[in-house]
Amino acid sequence: MSADDAADEAADDTSIVTGDETYTASVVGGTGFTGGELLRILSGHPDFEVVQATSRSADNMTVGRSHPNLRGLDLRFSDPDDLESVDVLFSATPHGVSMGQVDEYFEAADAVVDLSADFRLPAAELYDEWYDGHTSPEYLERAEYALPEINRENLPGADLIAGGGCNATATMLGLKPLVDAGALGPDSGEVVVDVKVGSSEGGAGGGAASSHPERSGVVRPYAPTGHRHEAEIEAYLGLDVSFTVHAVEMVRGASATCHVFPDEPVSKADLWQAYRGAYADEPFMRIVSGGGGVYRYPEPKAVAGTNYGEVGFELDPGNRRIVVFSAIDNMMKGSAGQAVHAANVALGLPETAGLEFQGLHPVGSP
Amino acid sequence: MSADDAADEAADDTSIVTGDETYTASVVGGTGFTGGELLRILSGHPDFEVVQATSRSADNMTVGRSHPNLRGLDLRFSDPDDLESVDVLFSATPHGVSMGQVDEYFEAADAVVDLSADFRLPAAELYDEWYDGHTSPEYLERAEYALPEINRENLPGADLIAGGGCNATATMLGLKPLVDAGALGPDSGEVVVDVKVGSSEGGAGGGAASSHPERSGVVRPYAPTGHRHEAEIEAYLGLDVSFTVHAVEMVRGASATCHVFPDEPVSKADLWQAYRGAYADEPFMRIVSGGGGVYRYPEPKAVAGTNYGEVGFELDPGNRRIVVFSAIDNMMKGSAGQAVHAANVALGLPETAGLEFQGLHPVGSP
Amino acid sequence: MSADDAADEAADDTSIVTGDETYTASVVGGTGFTGGELLRILSGHPDFEVVQATSRSADNMTVGRSHPNLRGLDLRFSDPDDLESVDVLFSATPHGVSMGQVDEYFEAADAVVDLSADFRLPAAELYDEWYDGHTSPEYLERAEYALPEINRENLPGADLIAGGGCNATATMLGLKPLVDAGALGPDSGEVVVDVKVGSSEGGAGGGAASSHPERSGVVRPYAPTGHRHEAEIEAYLGLDVSFTVHAVEMVRGASATCHVFPDEPVSKADLWQAYRGAYADEPFMRIVSGGGGVYRYPEPKAVAGTNYGEVGFELDPGNRRIVVFSAIDNMMKGSAGQAVHAANVALGLPETAGLEFQGLHPVGSP
């Protein structure tokens, strides 16, 4: 079945474009960080009703025990082997799990939104190159990449949505306007992407390097080269980037600084035109570039807890460089928020539904 | 005019208990931290429309320049000398300002909610003892203390609401159930309150001690004795406390640990009864006391950005001590959130309107 | 053999008071945090030569792999079952280990300095009350408590030195001058000790609560009551305290705020006299109490990395309260530094040898 057929079928089954009903939802893998964010968002979403959150390790415990901000939620984790029938199943399991369970997911749900890397890449060969072998490659074509700024036109009616990687998301949001504007051609220099991320990227488990005494205050190169998110950037932006990721002192947030050497000299006005053209109508994108005050460029702490992405840029005339800054909350725009945003688009709901939180100021290390 | 008369008059003027209209609101002193929080809350509040935010220093600039989370808000600061007519004026000026402008406030607004210390104490003598001389003492009796958990019954119809101090709020929320339960009598020992607060308490100005290199990572006794919030605790809880405040590494948050030596031995069951009795019906109070998981007692980071207050307790049988923990976000439950909560009660709106944000997990230094 | 005999014997064996030789030393349990601090101090100590550091898990790896600051040290961990003969063996194993190995320690070394809780309490009954059963109670009387400010007179010639607990150390340094001055008598109120500590107290292992996303930015009551360090305070200061410990955002540091209600009113001059009398001649104690500038009271970050202890105080006349502040680096004055200081005293070396580091300013979260 092609992705289009699947989308048609999904549309038939769920009558998704009404907007005046409430969709039932479940969260598989609810004790993890992105699972918790999904529960937070969906429980406050006007169009979703959370009917199940699963966890093998925390079976029968309240969700508030794992996520203290959700203590007010009257919900207990249940066994992932007993999936309830829902309209939409959100899976927030570790990489490699959902590819083995996707058939069961579709038995329980009309649509599946997966936050892992399992369905993120469009072809099995690409997956196998960057990860281990894929066990359900037949779903790869059916899956739609979640990030609406990249793939909005294919989301309506999608029944398998694959959430993007947080670092890839930050990078692509920063670079896409330049790609679309044709600034990157055969004579461009290497695109260097230097990413800084928070400790939540390591997930709820963590190891020795994630313990507070070792992880605090670092500027730590944790993926000097070969980060898997390069694969997505190549797949969806058609761009080969020189990619390096550093862990820095924050819990949530991803910031990508992209150093771009375009084919031809560009002006500040060109850049404004490219970015405004790309994002003026996007409900979650802000262009933050210069101006006065303390917050003159994108910063993760300005978007912490929200689904917003900030992008900005500066010109370095001497060496014909464009410096692009991009900041997101890795668990929101980079994961759970992106997933719900995509589900909103897929179901024909208002795009910002459930994602209205504006963020906090001031806030400490986000 | 007595407070009751004032309340009656206010009720007459504003027809406040309808609930099906939108109230216009202004924020005086909008560049400060609590001013920003008021703008964030009110702009997302279903029953308020923000029509003005004032700032002398940032006149005509967008509110997003001061508060990066509010970049999406189409609002510019205007001159505080040109107050627009509104239903409710929220004042977030430094201590000592609103007492000199309260007459003008009431010319512009039917109701005034003041977040400074100016109208927080019920009598001029008490104010003069802890602060400098009050210049508008005639308003002190008219003002109602904002904290609904302490003063809900007097808020409906109030037209001058005085927001509580953040440290006093945290302390009173922790101790009130014990006071109500009669645990503190003439034979009780001294009540020791040891408070830990974030840097936002110092406000947007700050000085040398607030600069990042000096302020980072501190456990700094900044008010060893004589903190002014003791006055509120005495006034509204009838309790003389031994009060010490420390600055610790966070931006927002206040945590009070109260060491209480009751008249008579109490049991854990007594404590549960006292706290459940006090807070079971409170929409923003959570009792967090023991149990499993990582978050077993109140923590500021679990309520950051929210209007929730957490309280918990433990018994030290050896020395007949009750240890009470209380955690709030100083800018929310301790200031702007409390103010909006009180306004909701005063106007007959749903208490949680505009204050539904559940907080984030995980989050770094809040 | 009584402790006195043991001390005599040790004195005979080691001819310890010469001061012009170099003592060989080993560190058992070298991968832990305090083991690393011991290696750092001893490798820069003019009178010690480190000949062995043991670790079962890191056998044959360089010490720099565990402790990046020691990359320049030409030393590899070796098997703890093959202890080399040394003058002094420092043991930095988890609680409960050294009591089972103390006989082997003494086969290998003339003197043993143990940093765990195993020999910290003077009597087996006290140990059994607060910990589990002691398996080598015969050594308890022989052991001398390490903290020189408490026990200097008994350290010279000691061959078994038991390092104090960090929170007990901070507390006793703060309260001892008041105890000595007789301020605490039968009519005193309860002594409330409210402690704030960094994440290194949890050791190199850590668990879920120690992972960076969960531990960052907390004000977390982790020992509301019943902390084992109370036992030391009772044993060595003769004081029953109401003791509560909070985890706060820092890695190293312990700050104790002691709320004391003395028998009789005291003056500021009395307090200065008591503290100057106690600490004027102490090489590692500083009285920091009021004055100008940013750092007016003890702060952990002002002593991070050093063996200094800071104490200060303030009077609350209204309720006859003395507030005492005490700050140390939990891994230095509260553990490894204290141990080396005690060894210096025991061996007749200059007390500050190897412990001259003055600390850093400014520094972030220590």
Next chain:
Amino acid sequence: MSADDAADEAADDTSIVTGDETYTASVVGGTGFTGGELLRILSGHPDFEVVQATSRSADNMTVGRSHPNLRGLDLRFSDPDDLESVDVLFSATPHGVSMGQVDEYFEAADAVVDLSADFRLPAAELYDEWYDGHTSPEYLERAEYALPEINRENLPGADLIAGGGCNATATMLGLKPLVDAGALGPDSGEVVVDVKVGSSEGGAGGGAASSHPERSGVVRPYAPTGHRHEAEIEAYLGLDVSFTVHAVEMVRGASATCHVFPDEPVSKADLWQAYRGAYADEPFMRIVSGGGGVYRYPEPKAVAGTNYGEVGFELDPGNRRIVVFSAIDNMMKGSAGQAVHAANVALGLPETAGLEFQGLHPVGSP
């Protein structure tokens, strides 16, 4: 007078190569952060005696009031208009001050070590291009750049030493081995340098952006392009770099990630050879590149408080990229430590004298 003549003269005047005397030293501008570090280092340096520390604002106050770690130092700030005669004057004034006072400095001292940018660049035109007009250009040729790894051969006998910029220092330490190895030729791609720095770079003054609530937890592009330290890199390394600086959450530390695209493919073995060749004999340089454990690449927190620099590298074969990581403490190797190191070399003292501190592990946000 040429620099060589000046050096000769200085050598004559001070008989500097003896090594068995104590040099008197003064610190001008002693309340700032680097002034405090100078005082810390020099007061523990076996070959220096600090006889004066000046401060206009803190005249007659103890140095411990500004620098709490130096409370044990018996020294008060004095008037900068009354300079005492010393062997070496260290100036830690803001940029632009020492160029106006250098004549007075030389009246008081035989040698001057300046930590500002004033004498950092070798030619007035370069200075004027990146800063404002230089008022004492005649000293520029006389000054020797402090960083021994770059300029050791010219330091012996130098009487005017100009400390390097911290970000330039981090960058040059990372790139110099590649430059020396000829890896960067006419066909190389742009060298992108992405720097992350702590808040102490802003100095003790700070402004709104440096206040704790605004500065905490940032990943903030503060110099997207045009950072003045590019001038040094061009002057001393002959390299034009694409340079961007971000503020991140730490107080002290600078980390440079250099993305290099060499002329010809290089192997890992080539890189090890280049870096070992450059730094094997350097007393303060460590190559940290891969291997096991938590700290596999350079990190600022591993060198906080020390004069060490760490460099490491990784190869990205796909795009022929070398990623170089470099980490220093901006106030030590990037300023005060570098200055003392250079003075040691100039005076013929042991290079590591006074700079032996090994740093701490674990430590929080440095």
